Structures are given as C-alpha cells and as structure tokens.
Amino acid sequence: MRTFGIGVIQGLLQIPAYASALANAAAQRGSITQEQADARVAFLAGRQSLLSRSNPPFIHAVIDESCIRRPIGGRAVMAEQLRYLEELAAQPWITIQIAPFDLGERTPFTMPLVLLDLPDRAVVGYAESQARGYLERSRETVSAWSREYDLLQVESLSTVASLARARALRKEFS
DSSP states (O other): OOOEEEEOOOGGGGGHHHHHHHHHHHHHHHOOOEEEEHHHHHHHHHHHHGGGGGSSOOOEEEEEEEHSSSSSSSSHHHHHHHHHHHHHTTSSTTTEEEEEEGGGGGGOOOOOEEEETTTSSSSEEEEEEEEEEEEEEHHHHHHHHHHHHHHHHHHHHHHHHHHHHHHHHHHHHO
16 A cells, blocks of 8 residues: 555544544534544544554555644644654554655645555555545556656655654654
C-alpha cells in the first residue's frame, strides 16, 4: 500500500484522539451527526487492526508537511500523534516520509491518494475528494499515478530526516 496524505494524516496512521477530533469537528459543523462521527472513529479502529495482524500489509506513507504542522485536537493530541508516527515507522513493514513544503508545485497530487498492489500484481488506485472516494482500475491512469508517486517518494525527505522533523515538531507541541 502506497499512500499520500495532504491536509490531515492518513486514517490508518491516526491515533483515536486525532480521529475523534476530526469526526467531532465535522459533527459540530453539522456536516454529520454525532452518531456518524462515532461510527467513523469505530470504523477506523477496525481498519487499523490490519496493522497488528500476523501478516500486516507493507505500507509506504508519504505525508505532506501540512499534516504534521496542523494541530488537530490541540497540542497534546498532536504531540501524541507525532510520537505514534515514530512508533509506526519503527515497524519493518511501514515506511514514513514527509513531503516538505519546499516541494511547492513539484508535489504531484493535490488530494489524498492510495495505490494498492494486489496479489495478482495488478495495481489499483483510490483517490478522494471532499465528497467521495474514487476507485481507479485503468492501467494507464494507475501507471501514471505510480510514476508520479515514485517521483514524490524520491523528492520527499528520507525516513531518517522525516522522523527528525516529526520529533522536532513533537517537542514544539509538547
């Protein structure tokens, strides 16, 4: 699984307090009901069980710098979220990189993206807008997304530099 997150940290990588802050804010705005907010957080917790199973998926997550700088849930929640990213990155099946702000217009994606490598070697893409998600199976489109993801991966900070940036920000939030 290759993911790119922009604006907020990708769901699989969120701590419960971070996910709750996002869902509860949507409920407070009237975008969803509180029951829907609770259901979103519960659904996410179920999806995150993938990370603790005996054969977890390999995940390469590129996170736009905006995701780690925006204080979702307040300073304490953000400090804990950044600590959790460090913990995840210590797992051999998870790679985390930060796409720094100075990539500017070289950042190829303007919305979240997931590329899934399936057991039959096919690749499917999943992109999200504010209103909905979109599953892309076209080989031509997914190949283009894969090339752009590869360039993003190369242009992003190394894992070591990414974790150092997250650690420095965590200290600021603490």
